[in-house]
Amino acid sequence: MIKKVSVIGAGTMGNGIAHVFAQNNFEVNLIDVNAPQLEKAIQTISKNLDRQIAKGTISENVKKQSLANISTFTSIKEGAQDADIVVEAASENIDLKLKIFKEIDEAAPVSTILASNTSSISITKIAAVTKRAEKVIGMHFMNPVPVMKLVEVVKTIATDPAVYEEMVAFGAKLGKTPVRAQDSTGFIVNRLLVPYLLDAIRALEEGVGSIEDIDNSMKLGCGHPMGPLTLLDFVGLDTTYYISQIMFDEFKERRFAAPPLLKRMVLAGWNGRKSGRGFYDYADPQNPKAMKF
Ligand SMILES: NC(=O)c1ccc[n+]([C@@H]2O[C@H](COP(=O)([O-])OP(=O)(O)OC[C@H]3O[C@@H](n4cnc5c(N)ncnc54)[C@H](O)[C@@H]3O)[C@@H](O)[C@H]2O)c1
Numbered sequence: 001m002i003k004k005v006s007v008i009g010a011g012t013m014g015n016g017i018a019h020v021f022a023q024n025n026f027e028v029n030l031i032d033v034n035a036p037q038l039e040k041a042i043q044t045i046s047k048n049l050d051r052q053i054a055k056g057t058i059s060e061n062v063k064k065q066s067l068a069n070i071s072t073f074t075s076i077k078e079g080a081q082d083a084d085i086v087v088e089a090a091s092e093n094i095d096l097k098l099k100i101f102k103e104i105d106e107a108a109p110v111s112t113i114l115a116s117n118t119s120s121i122s123i124t125k126i127a128a129v130t131k132r133a134e135k136v137i138g139m140h141f142m143n144p145v146p147v148m149k150l151v152e153v154v155k156t157i158a159t160d161p162a163v164y165e166e167m168v169a170f171g172a173k174l175g176k177t178p179v180r181a182q183d184s185t186g187f188i189v190n191r192l193l194v195p196y197l198l199d200a201i202r203a204l205e206e207g208v209g210s211i212e213d214i215d216n217s218m219k220l221g222c223g224h225p226m227g228p229l230t231l232l233d234f235v236g237l238d239t240t241y242y243i244s245q246i247m248f249d250e251f252k253e254r255r256f257a258a259p260p261l262l263k264r265m266v267l268a269g270w271n272g273r274k275s276g277r278g279f280y281d282y283a284d285p286q287n288p289k290a291m292k293f
Contacts, residue, residue, distance in 0.1 A: 006083035009090035010041035016145025022069040031079035089117040092242035105130040115139035120246040134160040151176040185250040195255040200228035211290040229279040233272035
């Protein structure tokens with residue numbers, strides 16, 4: 001029976017994944033190399049639980065219990081040693097993920113299922129650095145994790161079908177709708193979403209429209225909940241840049257290539273909402289102002 005889950009990486013996705021597990025009564029070990037990031041993650045989870053209380057979807061007691069379910073660690077060795085499942089949500093970088101999976105494989109019990117929340121890195125490649133490829137899957141949650149209903153559950157040719165079915169059922173137990181995807185770069189969601197987001201940046205580069213007009217076009221013209229440039233700031237420009245490089249490397253198609261402006265913004269450290277600046281300036285987070293380039 002699954003009782004304890006280790007989540008590696010306490011950034012945008014890691015804090016949301018830890019939140020959802022903790023709220024569903026699992027014990028969570030949240031691990032990040034960066035100790036201040038762990039503190040920030042707990043604050044974010046607390047704030048997001050407060051939002052749920054304000055909406056009337058959970059009680060104060062659920063908040064208290066959820067926070068009590070989470071312990072924080074800066075070492076994988078300590079934080080993964082007693083996990084039934086490990087979900088990795090560290091930065092989207094192949095070398096980093098391969099190093100982390102070797103470490104998890106050594107630290108976690110042999111029965112532990114290992115999942116990656118990667119958006120674009122091959123699960124087969126990740127599984128190959130472990131001694132348990134049959135227990136390695138993709139579990140791709142959507143941002144913000146406590147709100148979004150989807151989880152893509154990804155299997156490789158080496159995944160044990162019983163492990164896969166257990167994880168599809170586990171996704172449903174978390175209150176998510178699991179969809180089944182093969183280990184093809186970008187899976188289903190990013191295969192469709194990434195070219196759209198990159199095209200929005202190309203439209204801006206080519207002067208087709210302003211930041212606000214591109215966003216309003218897709219919001220008001222197509223009924224999207226937010227425009228593509230706002231969504232890019234939310235996802236993280238560094239994360240999108242890494243994803244596009246991996247997808248371009250796989251498919252060699254222009255639609256997956258990073259536009260120069262995206263690269264320049266990442267070089268400048270303008271990574272979107274999490275760094276205070278992207279296509280919008282978040283000095284006043286309630287009232288973002290479009291950047292002028
Ligand atoms: N941002 C999104 O919208 C989104 C959506 C779905 C999936 N993802 C995927 O989730 C993963 C995480 O993305 P994110 O947006 O949360 O990134 P992020 O930059 O917000 O957070 C990454 C975290 O990983 C930590 N980290 C780096 N090296 C580590 C290590 N060796 N051990 C432990 N922690 C380490 C960093 O300190 C940071 O806190 C990526 O694989 C990304 O592709 C992102």
